[in-house]
Amino acid sequence: MKTERQVSFERDGFIVCKEVFTKEEMKTLLEDIKEAQLRDDNDTLTRGSMIFRISIFFKSLKLQQFISKQKIIDLLKDLAGPDIWVRWDQAVAKGPGADTFPWHQDNNYSRLQDTHYQFWVALTESNENNGGLWLQPGSHKQSLPYRRLGHEVVYDGVPESPILITAEPGDVVIFSSFTLHSTTPNITQETRWAYVVEYMSLDHYDPYVEPPYFVVARDGKSSPEFVETYRGKENMMNRLKYQLINWNPDKLVPSLIRKVKQTFGSPSGSR
Numbered sequence: 001m002k003t004e005r006q007v008s009f010e011r012d013g014f015i016v017c018k019e020v021f022t023k024e025e026m027k028t029l030l031e032d033i034k035e036a037q038l039r040d041d042n043d044t045l046t047r048g049s050m051i052f053r054i055s056i057f058f059k060s061l062k063l064q065q066f067i068s069k070q071k072i073i074d075l076l077k078d079l080a081g082p083d084i085w086v087r088w089d090q091a092v093a094k095g096p097g098a099d100t101f102p103w104h105q106d107n108n109y110s111r112l113q114d115t116h117y118q119f120w121v122a123l124t125e126s127n128e129n130n131g132g133l134w135l136q137p138g139s140h141k142q143s144l145p146y147r148r149l150g151h152e153v154v155y156d157g158v159p160e161s162p163i164l165i166t167a168e169p170g171d172v173v174i175f176s177s178f179t180l181h182s183t184t185p186n187i188t189q190e191t192r193w194a195y196v197v198e199y200m201s202l203d204h205y206d207p208y209v210e211p212p213y214f215v216v217a218r219d220g221k222s223s224p225e226f227v228e229t230y231r232g233k234e235n236m237m238n239r240l241k242y243q244l245i246n247w248n249p250d251k252l253v254p255s256l257i258r259k260v261k262q263t264f265g266s267p268s269g270s271r
């Protein structure tokens with residue numbers, strides 16, 4: 001039987017989890033994020049006074065410990081399954097005067113076919129005045145039309161009945177990477193911070209992320225480790241799916257031959 005959370009997630013494309021972390025924990029997490037981002041100033045995407053610090057967990061043991069907490073795995077495992085890795089993380093600072101971040105599905109940024117699970121944690125208060133998060137319930141059931149707008153990949157339509165998520169530090173929203181979302185302008189004098197971690201099932205494949213891969217859970221238990229490969233990557237159907245999408249016959253044929261040789265061995269005399 002499905003849990004209430006599974007039913008909500010399947011229906012709406014997101015769940016809101018209140019007070020998952022304390023305000024004190026969020027203060028520490030924000031300090032850890034700032035410390036991690038100081039180590040690498042390159043991985044920054046800036047949109048006016050909206051700043052994204054990306055892939056920061058790689059250089060921070062404290063962030064690796066945070067994103068592999070059993071508490072997080074317990075929230076994710078009945079949605080993503082018991083074996084999970086992290087494909088991406090980003091800290092988002094929405095400063096005073098920051099503009100709307102337009103409606104989008106994250107799969108249009110990640111270019112992935114499968115759902116990944118967006119774990120959005122409020123590090124500060126988040127509301128309608130300071131760049132709060134809006135979601136369109138039910139929009140995760142299909143891939144929607146989009147257009148490119150500069151660096152953005154923006155939904156080509158108008159959401160029918162969006163809802164605002166008002167959050168306190170420590171509140172979490174888990175949403176599908178197909179769920180339409182947006183953030184509105186920050187008209188206050190304070191920066192609104194969120195930390196977004198993108199989790200994936202170990203059965204799914206991201207061909208655009210390079211090793212090492214950060215596995216956070218096996219069998220529903222926190223078990224952080226960096227690995228060179230994972231079963232979703234080794235799955236031939238997964239690879240084929242992306243090779244067909246990014247169709248390039250010059251690459252497809254040699255890699256298929258390699259895989260066949262690995263599986264069945266090379267005929268004697270050949271290499």
Ligand SMILES: O=C(O)CCC(=O)C(=O)O
Pocket residue numbers: 092094101106133181182183194196
């Ligand atoms: O501002 C945020 O907290 C989230 C930004 C966003 O929509 C995204 O990174 O996909």
